Amino acid sequence: MGLFNVFKQKDINQGVKEYHAVSGAVLLDVRTPQEFREGHVPESKNVPLQTIDKVSSAAKSKETPLYVYCYSGSRSSRAVNILKRMGYTNVTNIGGIASYSGKVER
Numbered sequence: 001m002g003l004f005n006v007f008k009q010k011d012i013n014q015g016v017k018e019y020h021a022v023s024g025a026v027l028l029d030v031r032t033p034q035e036f037r038e039g040h041v042p043e044s045k046n047v048p049l050q051t052i053d054k055v056s057s058a059a060k061s062k063e064t065p066l067y068v069y070c071y072s073g074s075r076s077s078r079a080v081n082i083l084k085r086m087g088y089t090n091v092t093n094i095g096g097i098a099s100y101s102g103k104v105e106r
Contacts, residue, residue, distance in 0.1 A: 010073050013101055015094025016041055018067065025065040026058050029097075030079040035071065039104040041097065049075045052082050065090040072096040 019027050027044040029036055036046040045058040049070070059066055066088060070076040073095040080093045097104075 010076075010093055010095030012041075012069055012095040012097060012099055015067055015069065015092065016100070016102060018092070019065075019094070022065045025067060028055070028058060028066050028068045028079070030068060030070050030075050031097075037106070039097070039106050041069065041100060042103060042105045044069075049079050049082075052079050053086070055083065055086070055088075059088070062087045063089055065092075067092050067094050069094050069100075070096055071098055 016027070019025050027041060029040050029044040029046045030049045030052065031046070032048050033046060040046065047055050047058050055066075066083060068076040068079050068083070068091060070079070073093065076093045076095065080091050083091045
């Protein structure tokens with residue numbers, strides 16, 4: 001892993017594929033409720049970054065695999081750090097919906 005891999009953009013399309021392959025995983029959209037209503041990845045749960053402490057409504061266990069996204073990958077990165085501090089052990093930032101090429105639900 002080279003130094004510049006740190007700056008590599010997360011691939012939400014790959015992340016959604018991984019989410020579908022993991023039994024019991026939760027796809028977490030940390031954008032605002034309005035952004036979520038405007039379009040989200042099917043099956044995702046909306047827990048805005050501002051209320052990330054309420055994530056237990058979407059993920060009952062701290063071992064639940066969480067795949068987190070936002071618009072660009074910035075808020076999801078912050079959410080992942082907060083979730084890890086909260087004790088969640090299997091959390092992945094998959095980036096931003098802005099680069100998502102799959103079906104969007106409204």
